Amino acid sequence: xxxxxxxxxxxxxxxxxxxxxxxxxxxxHDAMYWYRQDPGQGxxxxxxxxxxxxxxxxxxxxxxxxxxxxxxxxxLTVTSAQKNPTAFYLCASSIxxxxxxxxxxxxxxxxxxx
Amino acid sequence: xxxxxxxxxxxxxxxxxxxxxxxxxxxxxxDYFLWYKKYPAEGPTFLISISSIKDKNEDGRFTVFLxxxxxxxxxxxxxxQPGDSAVYFCAARGWGGGSQGNLIFGKGTKLSVKP
Numbered sequence: 001x002x003x004x005x006x007x008x009x010x011x012x013x014x015x016x017x018x019x020x021x022x023x024x025x026x027x028x029h030d031a032m033y034w035y036r037q038d039p040g041q042g043x044x045x046x047x048x049x050x051x052x053x054x055x056x057x058x059x060x061x062x063x064x065x066x067x068x069x070x071x072x073x074x075x076l077t078v079t080s081a082q083k084n085p086t087a088f089y090l091c092a093s094s095i096x097x098x099x100x101x102x103x104x105x106x107x108x109x110x111x112x113x114x
Numbered sequence: 115x116x117x118x119x120x121x122x123x124x125x126x127x128x129x130x131x132x133x134x135x136x137x138x139x140x141x142x143x144x145d146y147f148l149w150y151k152k153y154p155a156e157g158p159t160f161l162i163s164i165s166s167i168k169d170k171n172e173d174g175r176f177t178v179f180l181x182x183x184x185x186x187x188x189x190x191x192x193x194x195q196p197g198d199s200a201v202y203f204c205a206a207r208g209w210g211g212g213s214q215g216n217l218i219f220g221k222g223t224k225l226s227v228k229p
Contacts (some may be wrong), residue, residue: 102148
């Protein structure tokens with residue numbers, strides 16, 4: 001079955017630590033995205049990548065970093081510089097730049113800073 | 115400044131009646147609009163979409179209407195069922211590569227369908 005897999009589903013982090021969220025897709029999509037969901041805030045774009053070895057900042061990239069070494073994988077690192085990291089993180093993929101296609105989402109990772 | 119606005123945070127409807135969820139946008143370069151449904155602690159799932167060259171798209175109980183002159187779209191669910199209870203996100207994107215092709219989401223509307 002094709003889809004997007006995010007792991008882990010729940011993640012706890014101590015303040016001051018970096019943590020990496022995994023996102024893997026087997027849909028053969030070139031574009032991948034990371035969103036963050038906070039209560040009452042909708043989905044806000046953190047980073048996106050239109051092609052392997054290239055990525056761009058979204059609206060709220062500060063305190064985050066990504067890599068795109070393989071088409072299938074787009075891991076997100078939440079660094080200690082992110083001031084309010086507790087949130088629900090969603091990864092998505094799509095066919096880039098062709099208009100009439102939807103993005104497919106993973107099941108999300110809930111990160112809690114303790 | 116929000117480019118996609120869902121001004122109603124919540125909506126409560128009786129089972130069997132119509133649910134109407136509204137969405138407004140400000141960017142005239144948007145040419146494709148989508149609705150996603152989201153349950154708690156899960157990723158959004160695609161529901162229905164509409165291209166800017168159309169004013170209506172229907173899929174079973176779900177119909178999306180687009181009014182380009184008013185920069186407004188709406189999702190109609192008829193008849194509403196308790197399983198429709200979820201948060202609905204409106205999203206829009208422009209044509210082309212780069213950031214124009216990214217989905218811009220509204221803040222969502224929480225729909226509650228009461229038996």
